Amino acid sequence: TRHWAKKSKHQVSCRVGVHTGACVGGIVGKDMQRYHLFGHVMSCLEVLESTAPEGEVQISLACREAVARQAQTTGRPQGIEMLR
Numbered sequence: 001t002r003h004w005a006k007k008s009k010h011q012v013s014c015r016v017g018v019h020t021g022a023c024v025g026g027i028v029g030k031d032m033q034r035y036h037l038f039g040h041v042m043s044c045l046e047v048l049e050s051t052a053p054e055g056e057v058q059i060s061l062a063c064r065e066a067v068a069r070q071a072q073t074t075g076r077p078q079g080i081e082m083l084r
Helices: 002-008 040-051 061-074
Strands: 016-018 024-028 034-038 057-059
Touching: 016 040, 034 040, 040 057, 057 061
Parallel strands: 016 057
Antiparallel strands: 024 034
């Protein structure tokens, strides 16, 4: 986000959390229906997002391990670093 913001001369600030795991999704609401996800994975995401450094992406250990397993067949992913 910092690179895009600097290039486009916009001020942008965000925090991102990435996790992997099972969840359940469904449409909720009567007047204004929305698709919503439920489960432990969502609680983990909330913590990752809220504690991520400003302008950074924070991933869980489960996500890092899933990416590493997948990378064994496709090559090593670049730029994955645990912040904690």
